[in-house]
Amino acid sequence: MSSQLFNANPTVFAASSAPKASLYTGKNIWMEDMEEDAPENDGPEPIDQEEIFDLIRNIYDPEHPNTLEELRVVSAPQIAIDRNFIDVEFTPTVPHCGMSTLIGLSIRVRLLRSLPDRYKVDIHVKPGSHQSEHTLNKQLNDKERVAAALENQALLNTVEQCLTGHGA
Secondary structure (H helix, E strand, O other): OOOOOOOOOOOOOOOOOOOOOOOOOOOOOOHHHHHHHOOOOOOOOOOOHHHHHHHHOOOEOOOOOOEOOOOOOOOHHHEEEEOOEEEEEEOOOOOOOOOHHHHHHHHHHHHHHHOOOOOEEEEEEOOOOOOOHHHHHHHHOOHHHHHHHHHOHHHHHHHHHHHHOOOO
16 A cells, blocks of 8 residues: 555544444244244345444445544445345545545445345445546446455455444
8 A cells, every 4th residue: 555645634523423234133043943034024134224224334434543433434324225235324434535446345345245136235325425426436336346355465455444444
């Protein structure tokens, strides 16, 4: 990663004290208990905005030891869900942020690892918040570009650091 900081002095906000939602339902996974725990409706359980926010709020910024929530890069109102489509908008801390692609990639990886395959995820920057908005959005939502980026071990290691907070 470059030693140049794109935002050397970001504004840091307090993280929400709201309880963290979980995708864990508390249901027993063992076969013998399936009849007791079987839901009335056999359809998939819907995921809401707060659950998605809880998945991405603690991703760390690649430049600073702060979470995306603390930097107000992501918030619950920036997430829209419509059936199996999830739209995540994020706001870079500065209009020329060179780490925006890495932030968007980290959000995508967290959601890919956490959500069932039935969800299509679209990630984009808030309109007007980045000088290369169109190019950035195109990169973040192109399957081939994302797959190629994740084949780069150095880039993947940086994404892992953002997801775990180690090395941030």
